[in-house]
Amino acid sequence: MSIPFPHSTIIGYPRIGPRRELKKALEAYWSGQADRAALEDEARRIRESTYARLTELGLNPHDSSIPASFSLYDQVLDTAVVLGAVPERFADLPDDDGVLDLDAYFTLARGDATRPPLEMTKWFDTNYHYLVPEIGAATPFALSPDSVLREVDEAAEAGYRVRPTLIGPVTFLLLSKADDGTDPAFVPLDRLHDVLPLYRDLLRLLADRGVRWVQFDEPGLVADTEMPEERIEAAVREAYGHLAEGADRPALFVATPYGTLGTRLAGLAATGVDAVHLDLVKGAVPTAAEIGVLRGKTLVAGIVDGHNVWKADLAAASGVLDTLRADDVALSVATSTSLQHVPYDAGIEQALDPLLRSWLSFADQKVQEVAVLARHVAHPGVVDGEIAAAARILAGRRASPGVEVPAVRARTADLTPSDFVRGDYGERRAAQQAALELPVLPTTTIGSFPQTAEIRSARARAARGALTAEQYEAALQDEIRRVVRLQEDLGFDVLVHGEAERNDMVQYFAEHLNGFDVTRHGWVQSYGSRCTRPSLLWGDVSRPAPITVPWTSFAQSLTDRPVKGMLTGPVTILAWSFVRTDQPLADTANQVALALRDEVEDLERAGTRIIQVDEPALRELLPLRRADQAAYLAWSVRAFTLATASAAPATQIHTHLCYSEFGSVLAAIDGLDADVTSLEAARSRMEVVHDLGEHGFGRGVGPGVYDIHSPRVPSVEEIQALLERAVRHVPAEQLWVNPDCGLKTRGYRETEESLRNLVGAARAVRAAVEAPAGLG
Structure with a gap:
């Protein structure tokens, strides 16, 4: 063609609007x-x-x-x-x-x-x-x-x-x-x-x-x-x-x-x-x-x-x-x-x-x-x-202060192979069963509950000084009470505190870690109308004080059922932030992992028996060429194990991954050595369970049964069919029942109805697998 191409161009531009x-x-x-x-x-x-x-x-x-x-x-x-x-x-x-x-x-x-x-x-x-x-x-x-x-x-x-x-x-x-x-x-x-x-x-x-x-x-x-x-x-x-x-x-x-x-x-x-x-x-x-x-x-x-x-x-x-x-x-x-x-x-x-x-x-x-x-x-x-x-x-x-912090670099330099290894899974499983006494097919959610208009309003008023710190804390505690009571009423086995205090699963941690800053208007489209504000990881990372312990401990004080501590994993924090490019990602990941390791240890000391470290972005950063994938998976898995390996055998470590093709990274998921892994599965109609069965995945796993990225409410029968398919590929004693992802973006009406159906389906399948003839 004789038409000259422009001297300058872009491949595409944001489309959500500068103010969403x-x-x-x-x-x-x-x-x-x-x-x-x-x-x-x-x-x-x-x-x-x-x-x-x-x-x-x-x-x-x-x-x-x-x-x-x-x-x-x-x-x-x-x-x-x-x-x-x-x-x-x-x-x-x-x-x-x-x-x-x-x-x-x-x-x-x-x-x-x-x-x-x-x-x-x-x-x-x-x-x-x-x-x-x-x-x-x-x-x-x-x-x-x-x-x-x-x-x-x-x-x-x-x-x-x-x-x-x-x-x-x-x-x-x-x-x-x-x-x-x-x-x-x-x-x-x-x-x-x-x-x-x-x-x-x-x-x-x-x-x-x-x-x-x-x-x-x-x-x-x-x-x-x-x-x-x-x-x-x-x-x-x-x-x-x-x-x-x-x-x-x-x-x-x-x-x-x-x-x-x-x-x-x-x-x-x-x-x-x-x-x-x-x-x-x-x-x-x-x-x-x-x-x-x-x-x-x-x-x-x-x-x-x-x-x-x-x-x-x-x-x-x-x-x-x-x-x-x-x-x-x-x-x-x-x-x-x-x-x-x-x-x-x-x-x-x-x-x-x-x-x-x-x-x-x-x-x-x-x-x-x-x-x-x-x-x-x-x-x-x-x-x-x-x-x-x-x-x-x-x-x-x-040359700016905070870009390189000698104490942070000394800590990562002193790491040894033992810092990345947890104890034998069989011993851990026995200790956790004795401590938690959970039924077959235990039910839980991924972490967040709907963020109501009242909670968002309280956060905005607190940010501009219209609420005192004490008033804002009281509003959040009221929401935590509501979420805990709702989960008990619905019949969940393992509870969460709902994350009402968190505006975003990465930004919340970025606001509490050195080496990060956050924007006010830096919105980026994730899908459809869903937008996120990636944080800015510009310097060496460390944790000045506990982040999640007070909220988890408060929720646990309201119930006899176990409440999960909820953390975002090091790879996801990197993937969903804009990360410095002046050092290898593996080095930055280890800095973040050490900050999270400190949080895991503080949660344990506060009595938290289950800690979930979410890594939904594990596969997201996977290089597109096979030749580059092994090195990435090696450092990303090591970062996760560095964050979690100090946990006691009786502490159950969960992780969560969503909206990826998991078959190609199952070996790496296995390498995370989490006691329980929850995975997106509902929208793909439980495809992942075949891969899990073929792989011989031997630890706890919760393939999601409720697609939270759609406003529809799945019926008991729909969820039950997904669970029955899962049981055909994965032993029932390994399976957990949970949604695909957190519930932050959903409304309470649809959430309550969907979760009620989830628990009902879990109980039906639980009764079937515990019956002498099983599911047949």
Whole structure:
């Protein structure tokens, strides 16, 4: 194609709104407090304000620099809807033309009274969750382009030539799962030849509207899968050979964030694509030979980190860009990934220390960094002043107090192998059975209970001084009493205190540990309308005082049943924070683990008999290439065992993992050596229990039976069926009964009803397995 690619661009931009406007609009629509028109108006306003802001920050509004990367819920779901890829169990949702309306779209995402939603899992090595398409050998496809075309037209009317963005066909099918009942030999990639004509038709429609460039995100190409390499290479050739045919199309830009393409680069470059993005932060800098395969195309260098918030080293980045200059290869500058993984603007974080704030680069600042580096590529020397200023800030950061603390470093240096090892599990199990006297299939929850409007209001009033510390503590104690009484009334065997004092499972600890800071407005989308505020881990980590002990002890004083102490594990604290990059993650993980080890020991001294150390993000940080996975799993498991290994044999250590594919990391989960492990399983309909049985997992395990990320209430019969499937693969004496995750985001009405059904199902299955004939 003769259309030049923009000199500077980004791969995507946050879409929730700087003040979470989309979250509020979605939840108002779902609750019936706003109509469809109000939701669509707010979505349109967010899109147009995004285009205006990106123009202000330095992107060209007329040359396709600005990606149309907005989504009402999830970008993978959006592509599934464009392709009409609707599972058989939702076959009633499309209209006669195969089109899904807005409510049908949300039904796929959130389920309804009788059907669970699409499965949800982690998006590569990020804390974003995507919805997993379900595709069978007979799944019908039908192009539904209206949403894509409408956004293009809307942008054009506002004066912007945007770049439509979709999940590429190879990644879309690699991320899909086979529909239930499909032949075991079938994989969704078998349907590639069926979806390519739809992508091709969409390209024609976009060309008719004057679209010059279309972006296809293909992060699936940077990850190792079970698929044979030759099969993926053939799929790339087929897909982009077909899409590049003919002149009636926009230019094709393929983005490959989150890792290195490796040998797949040559195959992609050999097709007719016009520009290829490489992630130069997580991935390797290409050699001269690799650059050479892009002759006649544009190399889009993802040199600004889209996945972390620290100011770019512009001197190092400009040096890398200089090595990428090659004859007959155009060079453009971009972010390494979509900026959906970082907050909007560091400039509004006025409550942060100005020195710390000077180290930060959120989405808006990253756009500016891209623009500076693009000017360097175009005119070397013109931005030397900006490069030198960034270097001075980075040098000052390295010398700042708290970045390196000798006492913390001495403690980690003194660790010995015995600090990472707990006693024999058989002895521990016997000691715990004697101490706890729990029934078969004991019931518990994962930790948090719904955060009511009253609790959120009390926290806000306390923060601004409208409540005294004593008044705020009394409000939290009232909520803990309510939660403990509710669990006793429902019949739970192991209780939690509900975590009313915690705004977020990571931020709460960050607020109490040295080496961290927290933002006020640094929201990042996790899935749908769910947003988190990742903390800033900028220095050496230590614990100045106990964190959770008073709340756990208070809850235990209210009941004779055991109350779990609730901690967030070291890997999850790292995964859900923006972490310093000036030392190995393993070193930072050990610092966090030692702080948690101190908390475990204080909980024990206070009489806590069960302590849960959550690691929902264990698999999230798993490198996408197999060659890198063993080293990661080694240090991440060691960090967890460092945090928990000092616990006495009679203290039962739990951990929790959620929304990941667990089969590939079961050996590492086993290596955590937790006495009980709870896992997400409801939305995937208990798939994990087969892997547990095959692995011979020998400790306690609680595959979740209640999907808390959907508003639907599962029936007793539904939960009982899941438990009965679990018992067929895992001995009943190892099984626990629990939800998939914490209940913080749910309302009390649905929570109470669901938990009542959970306990009822557990009692029914317990009675069956204890009967002489068992479950048969």
